Amino acid sequence: MATPRSRRVRERQRASHSMEAVLTESVALLDEAGAPALTFRALANRLGGGVASIYWYVSSKDELLDLATDHVVGAVLTDIERQPASQDPIEDLRAMATTLFDAIVQRPWLGTYFMRNTDLQTNALRLYERIGEQTRRLDLTPRQRFHAVSAIVGVVIGSAMDLAQEPPPEVRDGAVDRDEYLHRWAQTWRELDPVEFPFVHEIIDEFDGHDDADQFRAALDLTLAGLRLQAGR
Amino acid sequence: MATPRSRRVRERQRASHSMEAVLTESVALLDEAGAPALTFRALANRLGGGVASIYWYVSSKDELLDLATDHVVGAVLTDIERQPASQDPIEDLRAMATTLFDAIVQRPWLGTYFMRNTDLQTNALRLYERIGEQTRRLDLTPRQRFHAVSAIVGVVIGSAMDLAQEPPPEVRDGAVDRDEYLHRWAQTWRELDPVEFPFVHEIIDEFDGHDDADQFRAALDLTLAGLRLQAGR
DNA sequence: GATAGGATAGAACACTGTTCGATCTTGTGC
DNA sequence: GCACAAGATCGAACAGTGTTCTATCCTATC
Numbered sequence: 001m002a003t004p005r006s007r008r009v010r011e012r013q014r015a016s017h018s019m020e021a022v023l024t025e026s027v028a029l030l031d032e033a034g035a036p037a038l039t040f041r042a043l044a045n046r047l048g049g050g051v052a053s054i055y056w057y058v059s060s061k062d063e064l065l066d067l068a069t070d071h072v073v074g075a076v077l078t079d080i081e082r083q084p085a086s087q088d089p090i091e092d093l094r095a096m097a098t099t100l101f102d103a104i105v106q107r108p109w110l111g112t113y114f115m116r117n118t119d120l121q122t123n124a125l126r127l128y129e130r131i132g133e134q135t136r137r138l139d140l141t142p143r144q145r146f147h148a149v150s151a152i153v154g155v156v157i158g159s160a161m162d163l164a165q166e167p168p169p170e171v172r173d174g175a176v177d178r179d180e181y182l183h184r185w186a187q188t189w190r191e192l193d194p195v196e197f198p199f200v201h202e203i204i205d206e207f208d209g210h211d212d213a214d215q216f217r218a219a220l221d222l223t224l225a226g227l228r229l230q231a232g233r
Numbered sequence: 234m235a236t237p238r239s240r241r242v243r244e245r246q247r248a249s250h251s252m253e254a255v256l257t258e259s260v261a262l263l264d265e266a267g268a269p270a271l272t273f274r275a276l277a278n279r280l281g282g283g284v285a286s287i288y289w290y291v292s293s294k295d296e297l298l299d300l301a302t303d304h305v306v307g308a309v310l311t312d313i314e315r316q317p318a319s320q321d322p323i324e325d326l327r328a329m330a331t332t333l334f335d336a337i338v339q340r341p342w343l344g345t346y347f348m349r350n351t352d353l354q355t356n357a358l359r360l361y362e363r364i365g366e367q368t369r370r371l372d373l374t375p376r377q378r379f380h381a382v383s384a385i386v387g388v389v390i391g392s393a394m395d396l397a398q399e400p401p402p403e404v405r406d407g408a409v410d411r412d413e414y415l416h417r418w419a420q421t422w423r424e425l426d427p428v429e430f431p432f433v434h435e436i437i438d439e440f441d442g443h444d445d446a447d448q449f450r451a452a453l454d455l456t457l458a459g460l461r462l463q464a465g466r
Numbered sequence: 467g468a469t470a471g472g473a474t475a476g477a478a479c480a481c482t483g484t485t486c487g488a489t490c491t492t493g494t495g496c
Numbered sequence: 497g498c499a500c501a502a503g504a505t506c507g508a509a510c511a512g513t514g515t516t517c518t519a520t521c522c523t524a525t526c
Contacts, residue, residue, distance in 0.1 A: 014490070014505055040483065050506035052485080061483060116398055119421065125433070132432030146436040146443070147451035154391030154452050159383075161390050165349055188352065199365030200358070203379040210379070218380035219387050222459030229458050247474055247521070273514065283475035285516080294514060 015049030022047065022057050026068040030109045034166055038065075066120040069113040073123040076103045080130055089137035090224050090233070096131055097152050101216050104160040111160030115153065128153070138231040148227055155223050159216040179209055248282030255280065255290050259301040263342045267399055271298075299353040302346040306356040309336045313363055322370035323457050323466070329364055330385050334449050337393040344393030348386065361386070371464040381460055388456050392449040412442055 025046040029038045040061070044051045058064045080096050104110045118125040131152060135145040170176045186208035194201045258279040262271045273294070277284045291297045313329050337343045351358040364385060368378040403409045419441035427434045 016491095016504085039481085041481085044506095051483090052507080053505050055484075056504060125430075129430050129432050132436065136432060136435070142435050143439045144451075145432070146439040147448060148455070149432075149436075150392075150448050151388070151452035151455050154394075155384070155387060155456075156391070157394050158387030158389070158391030161387075161394070197358075197362050199362050199369060199378070199382075202369065202375050203365065203382075206376045206379040215380060215383050218377075219384035219456070222381070222384050222456045222463070223388075223452070225459035225462050226455030226457070229462065230455070249473080249522095272512085274512085277475095284514090285476080286474050288515075289473060 015047055015053070017047055017049060017053060017057065019057050022054060022064075023068050023071040026064060027072055030068065031107060033172075035109045035112065038068075063120060065113050066117050069110060069116070070121040070123045072103070072107065072110065073114065073121065073127060076100060077123050077127050077130070079103075080127065088233075089134045090228055090231075092134045093131065093152060093227075094220060094224055096134070097156055097220055098217075100127070101156050101159065101213070101220075104156070105163060105212065108160070108163045108166070111157060111164045114157065138227070138233070140231055144230060148230075151223050151227075152220075155216075155219050159212070159219055162215075163212060182208055182210070248280055248286070250280055250282060250286060250290065252290050255287060255297075256301050256304040259297060260305055263301065264340060266405075268342045268345065271301075296353060298346050299350050302343060302349070303354040303356045305336070305340060305343065306347065306354065306360060309333060310356050310360050310363070312336075313360065321466075322367045323461055323464075325367045326364065326385060326460075327453060327457055329367070330389055330453055331450075333360070334389050334392065334446070334453075337389070338396060338445065341393070341396045341399070344390060344397045347390065371460070371466070373464055377463060381463075384456050384460075385453075388449075388452050392445070392452055395448075396445060415441055415443070 022043070025043055026038055029042055029046065040051045040054055043054060047053075054064070058067065076099060080099050083092070083095050083099070086092055086095075104114070115121065115124045115128070118128070128149065132145060132149045135148050138145070138148075140148065166172065167178070167181060171178060171181050186204055189197075189200050189204050189207070192200060255276070258276055259271055262275055262279065273284045273287055276287060280286075287297070291300065309332060313332050316325070316328050316332070319325055319328075337347070348354065348357045348361070351361070361382065365378060365382045368381050371378070371381075373381065399405065400411070400414060404411060404414050419437055422430075422433050422437050422440070425433055
């Protein structure tokens with residue numbers, strides 16, 4: 001005999017959250033399916049609670065994004081602070097930038113929100129400070145140091161922007177792997193008129209199957225080479 | 234005696250669009266109030282037609298954004314193609330990057346969508362080609378050329394990303410000018426512990442009242458210096 | 467003048483961030 | 497033990513979004 005539905009008391013159990021849980025689940029959603037997956041409904045489901053509850057911890061979605069970003073930037077920061085200082089500050093800068101880039105490769109959504117608001121993103125500010133401190137070991141004016149840090153962060157962000165562009169769903173699902181995806185692009189470029197697009201045809205084999213990390217490293221190398229020149233080392 | 238409402242025939246006049254009009258009005262909306270202002274409703278109002286009509290020209294908002302972006306990139310491209318070639322390909326690269334950056338300064342939303350999809354953004358691809366052709370005048374391997382163009386575009390995008398971050402509404406309205414806005418930020422940084430944030434304190438005067446164009450130029454200089462070194466010129 | 471297809475449009479749908487007001491829960495002072 | 501305030505949670509509703517469906521108009525062409 002089944003319990004009459006009318007008797008079965010709707011035992012609503014309340015969910016008990018915490019800032020930590022909110023941020024952790026937000027990051028999980030972002031990791032699993034990118035920025036569009038992080039909705040207040042989806043997040044509330046994960047937390048086993050109501051939508052409006054989230055607003056007790058966070059005043060808007062922008063703030064949620066900033067805090068979630070800073071949450072993971074915190075881990076990057078400790079990684080960077082663990083790296084032992086070498087003799088060469090420029091090598092240290094390279095290591096820092098590479099660590100940051102690697103983090104963005106693993107979480108492409110990071111690039112879009114990183115450093116958007118240093119007021120909420122305190123870890124990002126600390127990261128900025130750590131990078132800047134390396135430039136203090138170089139013979140530069142304050143203005144040159146300021147520009148150097150901007151340039152380095154810019155290279156990371158600029159390279160990361162390519163990654164943030166979510167590939168079409170068939171790639172995300174793994175139905176088509178990245179190499180195949182690049183190959184298809186390369187094919188459409190091959191069909192271009194070689195007279196009108198000589199450069200594209202020259203680099204098409206480099207593009208086909210290229211590694212984003214190589215691309216980033218090359219861009220960073222150019223900037224750091226310029227910086228080394230400027231600092232006279 | 235007023236005309237009875239029932240008699241007054243609703244003289245609905247149909248709107249007649251065109252791809253050109255759709256893109257022009259889209260750009261106008263983007264220019265006036267940034268990306269969030271471009272909605273199908275607002276656009277339909279401007280065109281004096283219905284919402285669904287826009288879908289005859291464009292299959293999604295992403296496509297609309299791509300086409301609108303490419304529409305203005307076309308103007309940038311003709312600007313760049315007008316620039317006479319100098320003796321020094323690196324100076325030509327600098328001029329091209331600067332022209333592109335200036336365009337993004339005037340239209341911050343450009344940075345977010347530029348080069349997102351070279352299939353729809355054919356002008357962006359042409360621009361990529363023009364930049365690449367300058368690298369062919371340098372003594373580099375195809376791979377180095379490929380990376381050089383990525384690096385230069387990356388510097389532009391990376392610097393432009395700072396601009397894309399829409400300032401708070403009080404700045405947009407002109408109630409608070411940019412200098413005042415920067416100054417407030419600088420103030421919050423000044424309150425940081427100087428022992429914990431020595432670098433921030435060192436560059437705080439540079440940040441206060443800084444010019445984004447200077448920042449970009451400095452970053453570009455570093456990359457181009459590195460490139461010059463690589464090409465042995 | 468009928469007919470096909472280019473072009474337009476209103477209404478509805480599913481989804482979003484956000485707000486409101488009511489509710490439950492917990493701790494403190496008496 | 498109890499009242500009361502503050503902390504925390506939640507359902508329902510609201511305004512806004514991109515998108516789709518279906519019906520309509522317009523205009524060439526046979």
